[in-house]
Amino acid sequence: MALPDPRNHRTPQHPIEPIFWRRWSPRAMSGEPVSRAELMSLFEAARWAPSTYNEQEWRFLYATREGAHWKTFFDLLLPANQAWCARAAVLIVVASQRVFSRNNKPNPVHTFDAGAAFENLCLQGSAMGLVVHGMAGFDNDKARASLHVPDEFKVEAMIAVGMPGDPADLPPELRERDLPTDRKPVSEIAVEGSFWK
Numbered sequence: 001m002a003l004p005d006p007r008n009h010r011t012p013q014h015p016i017e018p019i020f021w022r023r024w025s026p027r028a029m030s031g032e033p034v035s036r037a038e039l040m041s042l043f044e045a046a047r048w049a050p051s052t053y054n055e056q057e058w059r060f061l062y063a064t065r066e067g068a069h070w071k072t073f074f075d076l077l078l079p080a081n082q083a084w085c086a087r088a089a090v091l092i093v094v095a096s097q098r099v100f101s102r103n104n105k106p107n108p109v110h111t112f113d114a115g116a117a118f119e120n121l122c123l124q125g126s127a128m129g130l131v132v133h134g135m136a137g138f139d140n141d142k143a144r145a146s147l148h149v150p151d152e153f154k155v156e157a158m159i160a161v162g163m164p165g166d167p168a169d170l171p172p173e174l175r176e177r178d179l180p181t182d183r184k185p186v187s188e189i190a191v192e193g194s195f196w197k
C-alpha cells in the first residue's frame with residue numbers, strides 16, 4: 001500500500017504552488033537507504049534559506065542507518081518516535097548558533113532562521129519523493145552531551161528522513177494518524193493591522 005495522497009486530504013483556499021500542500025510528515029518508511037547524493041540535496045536546499053545578516057546559523061548533524069553514529073542518534077528519540085523511526089534511513093539533529101559570528105552578540109532570530117532552513121529541507125525532500133519528518137520528541141540535553149554541541153548553539157529539533165514505506169507496517173495507533181492534515185483558514189492566522197484574539 002502506498003502513502004496517502006495529499007490531494008485527497010488538502011484543498012488550498014488560495015492559489016499556491018503545489019510543493020507547499022504536497023509536503024506532509026508521513027511516518028511510514030521502508031527502511032531502504034537514502035543515497036548520499038539525495039541527502040546532500042536536502043542540505044543544499046537548506047543552505048539557500050534566508051537568514052538575518054545572511055548568518056546561516058543552522059547546523060545539521062546526521063547519522064545514516066548503516067553508519068557508525070546511528071545508535072547514538074536513535075537513542076536520543078523518545079520511544080513514541082523510535083517506534084516509527086526504526087525504518088528511517090537518516091536521522092538529523094538541527095542546531096543553531098545563538099550569537100552572531102561577527103560580534104558574539106545575541107541573535108534574537110536564530111531559531112526562526114533554523115526553521116526556514118528546516119522547511120527548505122522538507123520541501124526538497126518532498127519534491128524528491130522522500131519522507132521528511134520533523135521531531136521535538138527527543139532528549140535535548142542528551143543530544144547536546146552525546147554530540148558535543150557547544151553552549152553557544154541551541155539544539156532545535158530532529159528530523160527523520162527515509163524512503164516511503166507501507167503504512168500497514170506501522171503500529172495500529174500510528175497507522176490511523178498517518179494522514180495529511182488540514183490547516184486553519186487564512187483568516188485565523190493573518191489580519192490587517194493590530195493583533196486580535
Ligand SMILES: Cc1cc2nc3c(=O)[nH]c(=O)nc-3n(C[C@H](O)[C@H](O)[C@H](O)COP(=O)(O)O)c2cc1C
Nearest residue numbers: 023024025026081133134135136137138157180181
Ligand atoms: C518542530 C517540529 C516538531 C515535531 N515533533 C514531532 C514528533 O516528535 N513526533 C512526530 O511524530 N511528529 C512531530 N512533528 C510533526 C508534526 O506533528 C506535523 O508537522 C504537523 O502535525 C503538521 O503535519 P504535516 O507536517 O504532515 O503537514 C513535528 C513537527 C515539527 C515542525
